[in-house]
Amino acid sequence: MKAIVLREHGGIDKLLMEQDFPEPSLGEHDVLVRVRATTVNRIDLVVRAGYPGIKIPFPRIPGADIAGEIDEVGSRVKAFRKGERVLAWPLIACGACEQCQKNRRWLCLNWKYFGLHVDGSYAEYTRVPEESLVRLPEKISFEAAATLPVAGLTSYHALVTVGKLEKGETVLIWGGSGGLGTFAVQIAKRLGARVIATVGKESKRERIESLGADLVLNHYKENVLDTIQKFTDGKGVEVVLDSIGAETFPASFQLLKKGGRLLLCGLMTGREAPLNLHLTYLKHLSFLGLYLGEKHELEALLNWVSEGKIKPVIDQRFELSEAGMAHQRIESGDQLGKIVLLP
Numbered sequence: 572m573k574a575i576v577l578r579e580h581g582g583i584d585k586l587l588m589e590q591d592f593p594e595p596s597l598g599e600h601d602v603l604v605r606v607r608a609t610t611v612n613r614i615d616l617v618v619r620a621g622y623p624g625i626k627i628p629f630p631r632i633p634g635a636d637i638a639g640e641i642d643e644v645g646s647r648v649k650a651f652r653k654g655e656r657v658l659a660w661p662l663i664a665c666g667a668c669e670q671c672q673k674n675r676r677w678l679c680l681n682w683k684y685f686g687l688h689v690d691g692s693y694a695e696y697t698r699v700p701e702e703s704l705v706r707l708p709e710k711i712s713f714e715a716a717a718t719l720p721v722a723g724l725t726s727y728h729a730l731v732t733v734g735k736l737e738k739g740e741t742v743l744i745w746g747g748s749g750g751l752g753t754f755a756v757q758i759a760k761r762l763g764a765r766v767i768a769t770v771g772k773e774s775k776r777e778r779i780e781s782l783g784a785d786l787v788l789n790h791y792k793e794n795v796l797d798t799i800q801k802f803t804d805g806k807g808v809e810v811v812l813d814s815i816g817a818e819t820f821p822a823s824f825q826l827l828k829k830g831g832r833l834l835l836c837g838l839m840t841g842r843e844a845p846l847n848l849h850l851t852y853l854k855h856l857s858f859l860g861l862y863l864g865e866k867h868e869l870e871a872l873l874n875w876v877s878e879g880k881i882k883p884v885i886d887q888r889f890e891l892s893e894a895g896m897a898h899q900r901i902e903s904g905d906q907l908g909k910i911v912l913l914p
């Protein structure tokens with residue numbers, strides 16, 4: 572089958588387009604999915620370039636967003652049939668560890684993440700255990716669906732489940748124009764919050780406003796602290812969603828109200844940040860780390876998309892053979908929304 576294969580870490584030249592990569596063989600509870608669309612996530616760039624502490628077994632097919640049709644089912648698969656349209660929850664859980672036993676399968680101690688621990692979606696076909704699949708309604712296109720498992724799910728899990736964002740609260744979303752951010756702005760608005768989002772390019776401001784943001788700031792040109800203090804009458808915000816990391820941490824910290832929640836779901840600017848312990852307890856702050864979410868949350872988000880309440884924002888589409896260009900597009904910071912790859 573055709574696949575983008577990594578055989579070592581490095582630049583985009585390491586994303587090798589291979590024509591005859593062996594098709595995955597199926598276990599009895601597995602399903603072979605013909606991938607119709609996938610998207611590029613930051614984790615794909617990490618898998619490609621390498622990252623301290625993360626060991627990738629090669630060869631590896633990257634990609635965690637799997638939307639497609641079932642081509643074949645294992646001998647004991649019960650819930651799915653050949654030809655059905657499906658979307659994959661991006662994780663495989665063991666079902667046996669203490670987290671799985673407590674129904675917290677996304678925290679599985681033996682977790683496998685598509686494109687990282689097992690082969691992923693940058694291919695014609697991929698193998699998914701029946702347990703990780705959800706059915707895809709006819710009205711949702713493969714490309715729209717492919718935006719959901721990583722970026723959409725993480726936003727949903729952060730704001731709905733972990734952050735418990737409430738109507739009337741104010742939320743600050745750092746990086747409102749990326750894959751995660753474009754979902755977060757819409758989800759926060761849907762929850763009835765007042766939404767502040769930052770962008771790094773002036774040209775993105777209008778589009779993010781159109782998604783429902785009440786205030787859009789350019790984090791390179793404007794003084795974020797001053798502007799948000801003014802916008803909130805000096806009160807600050809209840810919730811901050813931060814996937815940027817060390818650089819944004821001091822401002823997030825200062826802007827949080829008493830009882831505020833900081834939702835941390837990524838780091839692009841360093842692993843460590845200083846923390847004022849004194850103010851942390853005096854302000855009764857919660858720092859909540861998270862990634863992805865549970866399968867039922869993906870299904871809930873799928874329902875919102877199906878009802879037209881959340882609209883995935885697609886930046887550009889690339890053929891599978893152009894995966895390197897798609898990675899470059901993310902690295903450039905020019906994208907607005909999700910970048911789709913079509914195997």
Ligand SMILES: [Zn+2]
Pocket residue numbers: 664665666667668669670671678679680681682
């Ligand atoms: Zn487990």
